[in-house]
Amino acid sequence: MKASLDRQTGPLRATAAGLTAALLLSACGAQVEESTEARTVTVPRCGEDVRYTTPQRAVVYEGGSADKMFTLGLTEHVHGYVMPPANPPVTESPWAAEYAKVEFLGDDLLNRELVVDAKADFVVAGWNSGFSDSRGITPAILDGLGIQSFMHAESCFNYPGFPQRHTPFEGLYTDLERLGKIFDVEARAAETIRDMRERVDAVQAKAPAEQLPVFLYDSGTDQPFTAGRQVPPTDIITSAGARNIFGDLDARWTQVTWEAVVQGQPEIIVILDYNDKPAQEKIDFLKTLPATSKLPAVVNDRFFVLDYNEGISGPRNIDGLEKFGEYLRGVRP
Structure with a gap:
């Protein structure tokens, strides 16, 4: 269905009436503002x-x-x-x-x-x-x-x-x-x-030569939710010079398995920090979960916290990129 939000009819009718009134009043010497058509x-x-x-x-x-x-x-x-x-x-x-x-x-x-x-x-x-x-x-x-x-x-x-x-x-x-x-x-x-x-160009210009594998942990305990190709954290990770291990998934926020996370062997884990699900709780969970406790990122305590509003579409994506880019440049595999 093609939606139309064209509302010209009302404003045009109002404008015609307004001009008529303006002409009548100006003949009497009254000072009035001209009516204008609504911009579309x-x-x-x-x-x-x-x-x-x-x-x-x-x-x-x-x-x-x-x-x-x-x-x-x-x-x-x-x-x-x-x-x-x-x-x-x-x-x-x-x-x-x-x-x-x-x-x-x-x-x-x-x-x-x-x-x-x-x-x-x-x-x-x-x-x-x-x-x-x-x-x-x-x-x-x-x-x-x-x-x-x-x-x-x-x-x-x-x-x-x-x-x-x-x-x-x-x-x-x-x-x-x-x-x-x-x-x-x-x-x-x-x-x-x-x-x-x-x-963005400035961060990309400083990107490390080696693209370290990165896992973004959004939420989930039985199965993790993560970032696919279609959401900002993947652009943040790749623009900074790393690689999202699930960046090939043609999805936005999506569910994967812990087995797939282990297979990706992430060197860094990006934690999406919710106000009602704090980052530290997620970090503690990953450190105690047998499936993830031996991952390189966990063993080396390489967790990067991404603010919620840096991870959803908005101007703060670029803030998140700059912060992650700086963090990434300080990591030695």
Whole structure:
């Protein structure tokens, strides 16, 4: 289904009425401001072209969505944010002052009722990490409610009907470019992307010659969850000069086996640090689990902690890359 968010009819009618009133008033010597038509622009949402009217009451889900808006100077367009327990406190964010200016809407998963109650006109989230068929909040459903939506490009590769592939970092740049068009801040977006690319290039230029094998541990005890090809930690690991042992899996966050982890013999383990599942608990588990206790990374105590918001799509991916790049350069196999 091709969604259309074209709302020109109402603004055009209002503009015509406004001009008529302005002419009548000016004949009487009154001073009035001219009415202007609402700005609209067509921008891809995954593989689907969608027409957007500049949003004024955005709801953003998780730190990555909020950070993308804040880094483009769009705080005044954000009504509020939803922040599940995995996210670190917003007071620790580089944009803590911006979070303080908008409303905290909830600490649970994104849902349709919350968005409607907030009178949102724009929702920013990822596919299957915010938007969800099973929870009844999808771009198509929001289209039907007259609420615009925006999906993280890195999550689009398995979006039903309109899939689109990006490497994770390119997905980040794509999101900033698209948001720049929607909100008419394209120059700011281009400058931000240029700065990010330069920072990535600087880390890559210092990458070690040998690509050490790395395992990212997200969560899970019976079977571990890890990062596949389609999520930012894989770009962080490879751009820094190492190799994700599960980087060939065509997936986002995915379940593997402990046997596969052992087979990969990681020299470094990256721990994704959740607010509600602290990194130290995961490190302690890996040190006591018989299957992992003899891995080179565990024996040599080579654990790198990646902040949750450095691991999901957002501007802090580049911070995570710089930190991991520095750590990697200090490791001697």
